[in-house]
Amino acid sequence: MAVSSRERVRAAAVKLFATKGFHGTGIRDLAQEAELSSASLYHYMGTKEDLLAEIMHTALNRLLDAAREATAGAGDPAHRLRTLVVLHVLAHAVGPAETRVVDNEVDVLSPAAREPVVALRDAYERLWASAIDDGVAAGVFRVAHPAVTRLALLEMCSGVARWYSPRGPLALDELAEHYAELASRALGCTSAPGVADLRRCREIVAKEWGVSV
């Protein structure tokens, strides 16, 4: 078997949840996309909600691990922030469907299922917050409202998943670099525009996401 049925179910769910939404996707849609009967689906998943929660967990854990690995050892806050931006943009451009599910369907989960997902997202956002706060404290960032700015930048970068197409005029590298530049400017970055380690981020994304970037 080229890909296992289990993987097909997951891929089908990511695709359909991203395009039609969780409530807009029926069990039978899922089955058709995965080339299985609706009954067979339940051999590989619990409830439909379990499937959604599992997708969110793996996606967020992957992003969190990748971000920790990419920023490990990068001491300079400005460099750390640029690295986070590059990684975030690459991840959202490479896996827009998965990302859209994570970003848009969080609150269809029941409170019990939502809680650990939100905790993961918070842990990820804390990486951004500390990079920004450290930069402000060190004087390399000059920005009035760091917390609000963090939210603004995160939304800006996540938006990539909503419009980016690999067939567009911009290569992935240019896109990521451009966003790093936008973020640096918004933060009033005073340090030299030291390039984030783009190659390293590309390798991490390629490894974690299992794609060639």
Add this chain to the structure above:
Amino acid sequence: MAVSSRERVRAAAVKLFATKGFHGTGIRDLAQEAELSSASLYHYMGTKEDLLAEIMHTALNRLLDAAREATAGAGDPAHRLRTLVVLHVLAHAVGPAETRVVDNEVDVLSPAAREPVVALRDAYERLWASAIDDGVAAGVFRVAHPAVTRLALLEMCSGVARWYSPRGPLALDELAEHYAELASRALGCTSAPGVADLRRCREIVAKEWGVSV
């Protein structure tokens, strides 16, 4: 009657579509929220999809009208762009539910119903595009990829609807000003940080949205 049933149906739909999504909102949920029977609902709307489309039309037309009014006569591209940012942020902070519906539920519409909605959104984005392009041409903006930057800024500003709370530490004015500053910086604005006409934008929002701002 304080508010008409028709208005209650509309308000209920905006609230529930925003929080639970279009497909996550049942006719009976709508009826309960509007304090009507599910049968009576159909006295005030066509299908559920018609209701969604109507909400999107009025919301987008309002935003488009407000943006045109706010930027009329503001010749300087940098000033125009800051005005667009301020208005966009105010609108998204004042009516987050409506905005989330417009931003997130566009593609549950059938192609026929979606087409005019997308046309309205495109017309609105064209205001941003021309302000940015004019600024680049005039040399007041220095940015590598204007079209991508426009998308990035729009996503950033729209994100306000996903997290802003009037009970937060930031007043509406500060929020709008801060976003205008972020956008100016991202665009590499070289002109003096001339404040957008915040008061005028507030008045327009107060008038068009029928709220005190």
Add this chain to the structure above:
DNA sequence: CAAAGGCTATCGATCGATCGATCGAACGTC
């Protein structure tokens, strides 16, 4: 003025379709 007729707003009951989920049976492989 009162009765008649029409119009707006509302509802309970119910339609066929689809929903998520489960069952027992059959398949192939070791």
Add this chain to the structure above:
DNA sequence: GACGTTCGATCGATCGATCGATAGCCTTTG
């Protein structure tokens, strides 16, 4: 023959939508 997969058939619940009926309120008519 045991086990991992797959499926057709089907469950009760809920979906969006429609039905005929009713109650109140204008306007018209005698």
